[in-house]
Amino acid sequence: MLIASWNVNSIRSRLSQTIDWINKVSPDVLCLQETKVMDDSFPLEPFEKSGYSVEVYGQKSYNGVAIISKIKAENVKKGFYGCADYDLNIESFLDQKRLISAEINGIKIINVYVPNGSSLDSDKFKYKINWLNCLASFLDEEEKKGGMICLMGDFNIAPSNLDIHDPKKYEGGIMASDIERNVLKNVLKGRLIDSFRIFEENTGHWSWWDYRNNAYELNKGWRIDHIYVSKELTSKLKSCVIDSLPRANLRPSDHAPVMIDLNLKDIDTNLFDEEDNFFEI
Secondary structure (H helix, E strand, C coil): CEEEEEECCCCCCCHHHHHHHHHHHCCCEEEEECCCCCHHHCCHHHHHHCCCEEEEECCCCCCCEEEEECCCCEEEEECCCCCCCHHHCHHHHCCCCCEEEEEECCEEEEEEECCCCCCCCCHHHHHHHHHHHHHHHHHHHHHHHCCEEEEEEECCCCCCHHHECCHHHHCCCCCCCHHHHHHHHHHHCCCEEEHHHHHCCCCCCCCECCCHHHCCCCCCCECCEEEEEEHHHHCCEEEEEECCHHHHCCCCCCECCEEEEECCCCCCCCCCCCCCCCCCC
16 A cells, blocks of 8 residues: 655646656555645645545645545544543634645545744744644544554654754754754654664654755755654564655655555455544644
8 A cells, every 4th residue: 555645745736747647657645735725726636637636734925735546535524523632622623724644545645735834933933833732632632442543744844853964054943953953853753663764773854855955956956745653563564665756747846755564465454443423623
């Protein structure tokens, strides 16, 4: 089962590139971030013609997430439904469409677009930290239900200095601060594993290159797009790769797709209850 994540930075601007990529790679599941389109304006038809069903959670011009799948998505949820920690003011996250989840082939797929945060002294940074804390609470609730989880998306965080082309230059700054890295660790709590680092221990592998200063041409990138899986799934992982080729397209997204290949033949797909009684946003 091939599962991919890609921040396309506007699905309408990058539609032909996305369709070309899925026709070439044929992922079973593709999670998109920064779709930047309202649900009723999402270009469904090209994906359906390629054999995919589409679940969307979007807004005009900003943010937006989608799950595109050959396998019918079940129990689709949008936003932080069931988040128990109401002290985090969950209502403040209603306007920004950044999380969609579904059950596909026995795995809980959770697609996120984590806020960038702008700078450490900004209100946007406080929003980012609160959002991540709510994600941690959301995952706590999911963990109680049991089952396999695959959490993926654009996290806007480099987990370590290995994930930045020039760590000294960006040390302590946005996407590289100890605050963000510690909050991300709290999200994962050791229950979810970075798929990429199972296969690659070294630096030099990026998923995002700034549009400015010829960053892609000079290979000055960051690894901020991740796929995390439950510990129980790690033995089923066949590979995790970053496909940097789409970043060389004309008018590309600034991100590249990340994908994992799972061997699911031994996994029990009857992992989830048919009914959930959670508060839904």
